[in-house]
Amino acid sequence: MGILTEERVKINVFETAGENCCVAACDGQKVYEIIKAALCENKKIDLSFAYVNELTPTFLNSAIGQLYGCFPAEQIESNLLFMDISEEDEIILKRVIERAKTYFEHAYTCRKALKDVLGGEDA
Numbered sequence: 001m002g003i004l005t006e007e008r009v010k011i012n013v014f015e016t017a018g019e020n021c022c023v024a025a026c027d028g029q030k031v032y033e034i035i036k037a038a039l040c041e042n043k044k045i046d047l048s049f050a051y052v053n054e055l056t057p058t059f060l061n062s063a064i065g066q067l068y069g070c071f072p073a074e075q076i077e078s079n080l081l082f083m084d085i086s087e088e089d090e091i092i093l094k095r096v097i098e099r100a101k102t103y104f105e106h107a108y109t110c111r112k113a114l115k116d117v118l119g120g121e122d123a
Helices: 013-017 025-040 057-063 065-069 073-079 087-118
Strands: 008-012 044-048 080-083
Touching: 008 013, 008 025, 013 025, 013 044, 025 044, 025 057, 025 065, 025 073, 057 065, 057 087, 065 073, 065 087, 073 080
Parallel strands: 008 044, 044 080
Antiparallel strands: none
16 A cells, blocks of 8 residues: 655745746735645645745735635645745744734624624625
């Protein structure tokens, strides 16, 4: 009997964005789409920041932050591994993730409260 190994998707941010300066939301969206597709298939993801010289919250909000509006934090955090990221960029990434978690948690609570008050479907 063979050894069962989990399938891992390797994403290189530099190659996907096409830039070593990852600053634009549109470039982050390219990364997001690949991560989202892999998470939908419950795959493990290795996200490499090798060769990335500049990384902004705008890019990271688009690439990573919006995932928290689509998937549970536990699923993202157990399936997404960040690699080759500098200490400075890791600090930015952690802030983006914490803000995204807070934002989407509050957005859900607000939608639920509005639904409870107005009745019917989500607003």
